Amino acid sequence: MISLYLPGRTWLHAIPAGWKLIALALVSLTVAPFDSLPLMAGLVLATLALYASLGRAALAQVALLRPMWPLFLILLALHAWNGDVLLGLVVCLRILAMVLLANAVTMTTRMDAMMDAVEPLLRPLALFGVAPRAVALAVALMIRLIPLLFALWESLNESYRARTGRRGGWRLLAPFCIQTLRLSHHTAEALAARGGVPRGSRR
Amino acid sequence: MSDASLLLDNVTLARGGRTVLDGVSLELPERRVGLIGNNGSGKSSLVRLLNGLLTADAGRVVVHGLDAKEQAAELPRKVGFIFQNPDHQIIFPTVAEEIAFSLEQAGLPRREAAREAVPALARFGREHWAERPVHALSEGEKQFLCIIAVLVMEPAVIVLDEPFSSLDLPTRRRLEALIAGLPQQVVLVAHELDAFAAYERVVWLHEGRVAMDGAPAEVVAAYRVFAESLG
Numbered sequence: 277m278i279s280l281y282l283p284g285r286t287w288l289h290a291i292p293a294g295w296k297l298i299a300l301a302l303v304s305l306t307v308a309p310f311d312s313l314p315l316m317a318g319l320v321l322a323t324l325a326l327y328a329s330l331g332r333a334a335l336a337q338v339a340l341l342r343p344m345w346p347l348f349l350i351l352l353a354l355h356a357w358n359g360d361v362l363l364g365l366v367v368c369l370r371i372l373a374m375v376l377l378a379n380a381v382t383m384t385t386r387m388d389a390m391m392d393a394v395e396p397l398l399r400p401l402a403l404f405g406v407a408p409r410a411v412a413l414a415v416a417l418m419i420r421l422i423p424l425l426f427a428l429w430e431s432l433n434e435s436y437r438a439r440t441g442r443r444g445g446w447r448l449l450a451p452f453c454i455q456t457l458r459l460s461h462h463t464a465e466a467l468a469a470r471g472g473v474p475r476g477s478r479r
Numbered sequence: 480m481s482d483a484s485l486l487l488d489n490v491t492l493a494r495g496g497r498t499v500l501d502g503v504s505l506e507l508p509e510r511r512v513g514l515i516g517n518n519g520s521g522k523s524s525l526v527r528l529l530n531g532l533l534t535a536d537a538g539r540v541v542v543h544g545l546d547a548k549e550q551a552a553e554l555p556r557k558v559g560f561i562f563q564n565p566d567h568q569i570i571f572p573t574v575a576e577e578i579a580f581s582l583e584q585a586g587l588p589r590r591e592a593a594r595e596a597v598p599a600l601a602r603f604g605r606e607h608w609a610e611r612p613v614h615a616l617s618e619g620e621k622q623f624l625c626i627i628a629v630l631v632m633e634p635a636v637i638v639l640d641e642p643f644s645s646l647d648l649p650t651r652r653r654l655e656a657l658i659a660g661l662p663q664q665v666v667l668v669a670h671e672l673d674a675f676a677a678y679e680r681v682v683w684l685h686e687g688r689v690a691m692d693g694a695p696a697e698v699v700a701a702y703r704v705f706a707e708s709l710g
Contacts, residue, residue, distance in 0.1 A: 281572050281573055281612045283611050283612060283615070284610065386573055386575070386576060386610075387571060387573065388571075388576050388579065413570075416570070416571055416572065416576070420569065420571055420613065423614040424566055424614075459567065462562070462564065462567035463568075463570070465532060465562075465567075466560075466562055466568040466570070468531075468532055468555075469532055469555060469562075469568075470555055470560075470580070470581060470584050470628075470629075470632070471555035471556065471584040
């Protein structure tokens with residue numbers, strides 16, 4: 277799921293990251309055992325209402341779900357094959373609601389606040405010599421680079437089409453990987469130029 | 480040697496089996512230094528030595544009194560580095576986080592760095608950028624963010640490695656004006672030869688050696704003649 281930070285300050289921005297994550301975990305645990313269609317439909321509607329309360333820019337992010345349609349279709353088809361379309365619908369609605377809720381958290385939570393909330397959970401990693409701060413930085417970098425990777429794919433696709441008139445598709449995978457490595461090399465250099473990954477968890 | 484100068488003493492550097500710097504010696508106390516030359520002449524390698532991104536194979540590099548080999552860990556705070564492509568340089572998804580990271584690298588504890596990010600932006604008149612996602616900034620704004628992120632670390636030297644490449648002319652002029660006003664020593668690598676008019680010194684590198692070194696008017700003119708002769 278591609279989630280982009282929503283600029284501005286909505287009421288959801290103001291809630292501490294830890295609370296939002298706990299609420300997300302509670303909701304997903306609570307609804308997991310139920311297969312009731314009205315319950316799931318209600319959950320999706322409530323989630324959409326939540327988006328509406330955050331403003332138009334938030335509602336526009338619902339469009340990011342478009343790539344998930346094939347998954348929903350496959351799930352529905354599989355359940356239809358098993359003779360239980362209703363259950364398929366319930367499963368799809370549950371996934372839809374959970375993805376939307378998770379996205380609502382990421383789009384209203386700054387990366388550093390999220391990492392502060394998650395870092396205590398990462399602390400056991402220190403036993404294996406992995407600095408929790410380094411993991412947190414890696415996640416932040418990943419979120420930062422996602423829009424860049426999309427732009428990179430688009431520019432490769434454009435170059436391919438400019439010379440062939442066709443879409444690149446899978447043929448772009450190898451050059452994409454190479455370009456991605458180059459990008460990561462540049463980013464690593466820039467990180468080193470500013471003193472590299474902070475060691476330890478100074479607060 | 481004065482303490483506020485950049486010193487390269489017989490520096491040699493090989494990258495990927497190719498000698499990119501070949502016995503370069505320079506003493507640069509000037510506040511505005513330009514570096515010109517063809518692609519592959521060693522400009523980018525030279526400036527990377529100043530920040531500790533590369534280490535000389537032979538010879539000595541001293542940056543404002545810091546030995547680049549012995550005191551490499553201190554260089555990133557002493558020398559701010561601006562790269563060609565701001566997208567390669569910005570590490571965090573929002574502007575405030577990007578600035579907070581620099582403050583943290585400069586030694587502030589994390590919580591304080593997060594608090595200080597907005598006041599730091601305000602010093603550059605950009606506090607309204609704090610919550611903006613970096614991917615929503617224009618190219619010029621991204622480059623400006625990179626510079627703010629470097630300036631808040633209060634370096635003594637600022638190195639800019641082809642910072643104008645992706646900028647339109649008005650944005651480039653604004654950036655040049657910003658650079659002109661910086662109190663720090665500046666080392667600028669650029670192909671835009673008119674950018675050096677007000678500089679105190681320009682060094683022309685060719686195939687890893689200093690081809691010419693002196694006042695911008697003469698060095699730029701000589702390089703222009705040489706470069707045109709190749710074309």
